[in-house]
Amino acid sequence: MPHDTILSAHPAPPSLALPYPLALGRAGLAGFPSPAQDYEGRTLDLNERLVKRPSATFYMNVTGDSMMRLGIHEGDLLLVDRSIEPRPGHILVAMVDGEITVKRYERLGNQPYLCSGNTRYAPIPLEDLDCQVWGVVRAVIHEYPV
Amino acid sequence: MSLIGLVDCNSFYVSCERVFQPRLDGQAVGVLSNNDGCLIARSNEIKALGIEMGTPAFEIQHLVRQGRIHLLSSNYELYGDMSARVQDVLEEYSAGVEPYSIDEMFVRFDGFANDQLLEHARQLHRKVRQYTGIPVCVGVAPTRTLAKLANRAAKKIPAYRGVCAIRPDNRETQALLKKTELSDVWGVGRRLVGRLSLIGIKSAWDLAQADPKRIRRQFSVTLERTALELRGIPCIELNDFHEPRQRIMTSRSFGKLTNDFSEIREAIRQHGQRGAEKLRRQNSLARAVLVFLKTNPFRNDLPQYSPSLAVELYRPTDDSREILHAAGQALQRIYRQGYRYQKGGVMLLDLIDANRQQLSLLDTPQSDADRNRSQKLMSIMDELNSRMGRGTVKLGTPSPGAAWHLRCDNLTQRYSTRWEELPAARAT
Numbered sequence: 001m002p003h004d005t006i007l008s009a010h011p012a013p014p015s016l017a018l019p020y021p022l023a024l025g026r027a028g029l030a031g032f033p034s035p036a037q038d039y040e041g042r043t044l045d046l047n048e049r050l051v052k053r054p055s056a057t058f059y060m061n062v063t064g065d066s067m068m069r070l071g072i073h074e075g076d077l078l079l080v081d082r083s084i085e086p087r088p089g090h091i092l093v094a095m096v097d098g099e100i101t102v103k104r105y106e107r108l109g110n111q112p113y114l115c116s117g118n119t120r121y122a123p124i125p126l127e128d129l130d131c132q133v134w135g136v137v138r139a140v141i142h143e144y145p146v
Numbered sequence: 147m148s149l150i151g152l153v154d155c156n157s158f159y160v161s162c163e164r165v166f167q168p169r170l171d172g173q174a175v176g177v178l179s180n181n182d183g184c185l186i187a188r189s190n191e192i193k194a195l196g197i198e199m200g201t202p203a204f205e206i207q208h209l210v211r212q213g214r215i216h217l218l219s220s221n222y223e224l225y226g227d228m229s230a231r232v233q234d235v236l237e238e239y240s241a242g243v244e245p246y247s248i249d250e251m252f253v254r255f256d257g258f259a260n261d262q263l264l265e266h267a268r269q270l271h272r273k274v275r276q277y278t279g280i281p282v283c284v285g286v287a288p289t290r291t292l293a294k295l296a297n298r299a300a301k302k303i304p305a306y307r308g309v310c311a312i313r314p315d316n317r318e319t320q321a322l323l324k325k326t327e328l329s330d331v332w333g334v335g336r337r338l339v340g341r342l343s344l345i346g347i348k349s350a351w352d353l354a355q356a357d358p359k360r361i362r363r364q365f366s367v368t369l370e371r372t373a374l375e376l377r378g379i380p381c382i383e384l385n386d387f388h389e390p391r392q393r394i395m396t397s398r399s400f401g402k403l404t405n406d407f408s409e410i411r412e413a414i415r416q417h418g419q420r421g422a423e424k425l426r427r428q429n430s431l432a433r434a435v436l437v438f439l440k441t442n443p444f445r446n447d448l449p450q451y452s453p454s455l456a457v458e459l460y461r462p463t464d465d466s467r468e469i470l471h472a473a474g475q476a477l478q479r480i481y482r483q484g485y486r487y488q489k490g491g492v493m494l495l496d497l498i499d500a501n502r503q504q505l506s507l508l509d510t511p512q513s514d515a516d517r518n519r520s521q522k523l524m525s526i527m528d529e530l531n532s533r534m535g536r537g538t539v540k541l542g543t544p545s546p547g548a549a550w551h552l553r554c555d556n557l558t559q560r561y562s563t564r565w566e567e568l569p570a571a572r573a574t
Binding site: 058059062066 | 168231277565
């Protein structure tokens, strides 16, 4: 059935604390109360930490090695937030000559440049470059083979 | 005065593709229907080549080979997700959003002073573009019909830079109404244009000036309302409006907040059924179905979740069973427990004329016998329902039979919803 090939556009509900508090206390037992009792019902959620604005957040895969020195490896997952205004020092996803590329935005002298994390690639002056910012990289996720 | 904004995405399907394929910017791009049958969405560049909506793909294949145009298969999962993102951004910056179709949303614009109004509209325009990458135009006016008109102006007249806000009584509005042909007014169909011109009504301005009572007598209540709306008197709600032919939207509040799945499913089925009836009455077929749910955005104390999902039909159809089946599938995938829903609805997308179905030769064929049976069943159902009251005959658990193989040679990735289909960012 063709419908089976279509999955939810929202595979997961938005980030939320767990609906039911975790039972950390030792209810019903006499004696010393659990020191964790006041911290019940929290759970760590990467969505909550990294996705500040779901409507503007997209993911991309990295190809190539020019950003290795900056900790971005081939095959890494980029979390890109389009709602952030780019500032020098930010890692950007930019559209350069019709390609989606990842670079670091820097000012050298008083000129804006797109820089790589690899000395083999010279900084590209942003002036007279056909370039548009696509979004700002908020996080890089590097998974190890396990 | 309360004001209504209409936010309309520019060449929506093509824009969704361009967000992730920047090399398509400035290129002539078209999106094809199910099975790559015919053209259902066009970029400005492909319009400029004189290629019409609905053109069969094989007729323009030679332009693809010459590299003059790009044709893509429809990617409803991508379009549905991008549409939901646009709606999210609008919801963040306004008091209320009503989706009207996959690429158009009405936005409440209450309580803005004149000078803030334009600035706010510009902000929506800017933010949607920045956050989602989708370019939009914004029209703001006291009524939906005028908002449509303002939006059109924002799109066509470069000086507006994508945003046009109008008041009913000023000279700018007057000039706009005088320039607008009747066929470009929301809800005025082609046949009406001819009849109206016989009594000297040729422009939107003429219709606004005409005596509403007379319009009602000679035409209909619907047209009277349109005339009043052109004067700036609001009288059209989304749910009761006679929909134009491009899309059919049925939605309503549940009446109370609910998390009961079977109750919600029942409502969605009803909307789907109503939509299918409208579809048959106007003699159209739909190519896809979009289902959405909404929690109450004003209840800050409750968790919020407003999902939507578009599902492609395996061929253009007006058969309630197939539409309900797809809607049911979509609902099942987006429904989550733990939320209290306020509203839900069904949108039928990319309608075509039932009589022109033969045009898309590459679509999955349906045997004549099969089609006749379906038509007979549906018309009997519609007749019973209209004679004996809505809902006399309803569908139980429909399921269309065979599995179909969809042809989609130029399918792009589902860039924003699938881990295995993410766009690549080059570090080279």
